[in-house]
Amino acid sequence: xxxxxxxxxxxxxxSTRMQRDKATLQYHGxxxxxxxxxxxxxxxxxxFVSVRPEQRDEPLRARFPQIxxxxxxxxxxxxxSAALQEHPRAAWLVVACDLPFLTxxxxxxxxxxxDPQRIATAYRSAHDGLPEPLCAIWEPSxxxxxxxxxxxxxxxxxxxxxxxxARLLDLPDxxxxxxxxxxxxxxxxxxxxxxxxxxxxxxxxxxKEADESSSAAAPSRxxxxxxxxxxxxxxxxxEQAGCSEETLDTAAGTPAELYEELRSRHPFxxxxxxxxxxxxxxxxxxxxxxxxxxxxxxxxxxxxx
Amino acid sequence: xxxxxxxxxxxxxATYRAPxxxxxxxxxxxxxxxxxxxxxxxxxxxxxxEAFEALAEKEGERIVAEAxxxxxxxxxxxxxxxxxxxIGDLAVWVGVSSRHRAEAFAACRxxxxxxxxxxxxxxxxxxxxxxxxxxxxxxxxQGGSG
Numbered sequence: 001x002x003x004x005x006x007x008x009x010x011x012x013x014x015s016t017r018m019q020r021d022k023a024t025l026q027y028h029g030x031x032x033x034x035x036x037x038x039x040x041x042x043x044x045x046x047x048f049v050s051v052r053p054e055q056r057d058e059p060l061r062a063r064f065p066q067i068x069x070x071x072x073x074x075x076x077x078x079x080x081s082a083a084l085q086e087h088p089r090a091a092w093l094v095v096a097c098d099l100p101f102l103t104x105x106x107x108x109x110x111x112x113x114x115d116p117q118r119i120a121t122a123y124r125s126a127h128d129g130l131p132e133p134l135c136a137i138w139e140p141s142x143x144x145x146x147x148x149x150x151x152x153x154x155x156x157x158x159x160x161x162x163x164x165x166a167r168l169l170d171l172p173d174x175x176x177x178x179x180x181x182x183x184x185x186x187x188x189x190x191x192x193x194x195x196x197x198x199x200x201x202x203x204x205x206x207x208k209e210a211d212e213s214s215s216a217a218a219p220s221r222x223x224x225x226x227x228x229x230x231x232x233x234x235x236x237x238x239e240q241a242g243c244s245e246e247t248l249d250t251a252a253g254t255p256a257e258l259y260e261e262l263r264s265r266h267p268f269x270x271x272x273x274x275x276x277x278x279x280x281x282x283x284x285x286x287x288x289x290x291x292x293x294x295x296x297x298x299x300x301x302x303x304x305x
Numbered sequence: 306x307x308x309x310x311x312x313x314x315x316x317x318x319a320t321y322r323a324p325x326x327x328x329x330x331x332x333x334x335x336x337x338x339x340x341x342x343x344x345x346x347x348x349x350x351x352x353x354x355e356a357f358e359a360l361a362e363k364e365g366e367r368i369v370a371e372a373x374x375x376x377x378x379x380x381x382x383x384x385x386x387x388x389x390x391x392i393g394d395l396a397v398w399v400g401v402s403s404r405h406r407a408e409a410f411a412a413c414r415x416x417x418x419x420x421x422x423x424x425x426x427x428x429x430x431x432x433x434x435x436x437x438x439x440x441x442x443x444x445x446x447q448g449g450s451g
Contacts, residue, residue, distance in 0.1 A: 041371075042367065232357070234356075234427060235355050235439050236427070236439040236442040238355075278425070281360050281363070282360065282363070297360070299357065300427065300439070300441075301441035302421075302422070302426055302441070303426065303427055303440035303441045303442075304354070304361075304385060304420055304428070305338050305385075305417060
């Protein structure tokens with residue numbers, strides 16, 4: 001049996017290029033720290049926030065269970081090392097808080113392909129093919145290697161993963177781990193993510209921009225393989241579609257493309273910015289990769305309570 | 306009893322309250338949401354709740370777990386009605402037991418607020434004039450809820 005999986009949000013960085021604390025940025029209607037924490041909490045038995053000693057009482061960070069760096073100044077590997085020492089029997093799903101395009105689906109894919117026999121399971125960078133240590137599962141067996149790496153005066157977690165032959169996976173979505181370091185990148189990411197980000201475009205344009213950016217990011221859809229997917233409809237969409245579900249063959253690569261296609265067949269009036277998406281009964285992202293056999297639900301504005 | 310569940314029949318708060326009893330508890334707070342006879346200036350005759358149950362149950366459990374963790378309360382639960390409801394019917398129930406009352410109030414408030422905003426549950430109102438509409442969905446640009 002694999003060791004229990006705990007979550008660790010790395011939020012100890014100095015954010016010097018951003019000139020403000022990256023953990024406080026908002027793309028999804030809440031601070032990036034809280035968003036990453038919630039994402040990990042969905043898939044981990046327990047979740048913690050990694051902090052440097054002087055960050056423990058900051059209002060944003062004080063709200064969460066914390067793991068305090070034992071070798072502050074060593075960068076992210078200090079946080080990973082502290083977690084592996086604090087709970088030596090747990091494996092750690094480590095995620096940096098500056099990954100606004102990360103999705104639950106990407107984490108679940110990593111967990112599904114985890115190899116507990118290696119010291120870590122990580123994604124290959126879509127940019128250079130090297131391991132991405134800051135969205136990776138670090139097994140309990142990594143503890144000795146991390147401590148030895150630090151003792152040798154080395155701090156780069158990526159080099160450690162290369163040297164220790166971590167299990168490497170291809171990203172289900174090449175943009176998923178794009179990180180954000182500058183004010184300019186933050187602006188571009190906020191626009192790409194559309195509604196929910198602060199600094200967003202005026203609401204009359206938000207839907208249009210989100211649509212354009214998602215289709216611009218996707219390869220030509222003629223080259224996409226056709227897959228069979230199931231779409232379930234609820235409430236106003238069920239009435240407008242005239243059915244509660246349908247199975248269809250589509251070349252759409254993402255929920256955004258699929259909704260666009262469905263709008264040409266059904267009189268759906270709600271814009272994508274008014275909807276959320278669920279993939280296989282979990283909240284998902286408009287840019288998630290659709291696969292053969294997936295079940296998709298478009299969620300109209302809710303009104304429970 | 307699950308931390309969050311749906312009911313297709315009338316809610317029964319007494320049966321939901323019992324599992325929250327705890328000898329370490331000094332406070333208990335509950336919140337009930339009732340079907341009222343008007344909304345946004347229109348007379349409501351009855352309404353229907355519909356839910357994407359598979360996702361709402363998971364997200365509802367997460368909300369209750371978050372409340373227990375954030376406010377350090379002892380126990381908490383939430384039950385939401387689905388189906389056809391009449392005026393005065395109980396639509397949602399939340400209960401929290403804790404060592405002291407302040408945390409119970411806060412956790413109760415957190416759960417009902419998050420349930421309203423996050424769970425895939427929809428409400429169709431039937432009005433006196435025979436018209437009907439899905440709350441928050443019928444008028445474009447009026448997204449969100451609460």
